[in-house]
Amino acid sequence: MTESQEQSGEQSQPRSREADRAAAAARIQHQNTWVDLQIRQAQERGEFENLPGAGKPIEGLGGDHDPDWWLKKLVERERIAVLPPSIALRKEDAELDDRLDTINVERDVRREVEEFNERVIRARYSLSAGPPLITMPRDVDETVAAWRERRAARRVPRSEPAVPPRKRHWWNRR
Numbered sequence: 001m002t003e004s005q006e007q008s009g010e011q012s013q014p015r016s017r018e019a020d021r022a023a024a025a026a027r028i029q030h031q032n033t034w035v036d037l038q039i040r041q042a043q044e045r046g047e048f049e050n051l052p053g054a055g056k057p058i059e060g061l062g063g064d065h066d067p068d069w070w071l072k073k074l075v076e077r078e079r080i081a082v083l084p085p086s087i088a089l090r091k092e093d094a095e096l097d098d099r100l101d102t103i104n105v106e107r108d109v110r111r112e113v114e115e116f117n118e119r120v121i122r123a124r125y126s127l128s129a130g131p132p133l134i135t136m137p138r139d140v141d142e143t144v145a146a147w148r149e150r151r152a153a154r155r156v157p158r159s160e161p162a163v164p165p166r167k168r169h170w171w172n173r174r
Contacts, residue, residue, distance in 0.1 A: 084130025085123050092116065093135050100147050101154075113143045 042048060066072070075082070083091065096116060103109050117137040124133055 085126075085128045086131050086133040086135070089120055089123055089133065089135045092119075093138075096138070096143075097146070097150075100143070101150060103147075106144060106148075109144055109147050110140055113138055113140045 074080070093116070096113075100109050100112060103112065117140070120133075120135055120137045123135075
């Protein structure tokens with residue numbers, strides 16, 4: 001390749017970059033113009049009138065700005081409880097029997113108890129802040145047996161038929 005060809009190749013490459021930059025700038029300017037047009041039309045239609053919080057200051061932008069104000073608002077709005085792992089597992093252990101009672105298949109009950117035990121063991125071997133972990137893994141067979149007993153106690157034999165007999169019309173009698 002000759003020296004003049006190399007120079008021409010180098011010159012054509014910056015021109016295409018400049019053209020790309022100019023085209024991108026034109027697209028951005030066109031987009032900004034389109035957005036401004038949409039906002040102006042919405043204002044003319046009155047879509048920004050009577051919005052909640054109109055005329056009120058934006059919360060969280062006072063003199064002492066907290067950078068995590070949005071996170072605190074999310075936790076408050078969604079009622080998210082952030083508990084240390086030891087307390088979360090203790091709470092899950094207390095609610096486990098009620099959750100197991102909603103399951104109808106023994107295999108799924110065993111799986112739930114085994115997954116709970118895995119979480120407890122994993123928490124026992126990890127260092128975490130907060131109170132110490134006092135929750136112990138559950139015996140799978142004992143928990144399943146207790147689930148069976150609770151399930152049997154809920155099943156009360158019916159003295160009446162489950163479905164009342166249908167009333168027959170005189171023209172359907174035989």
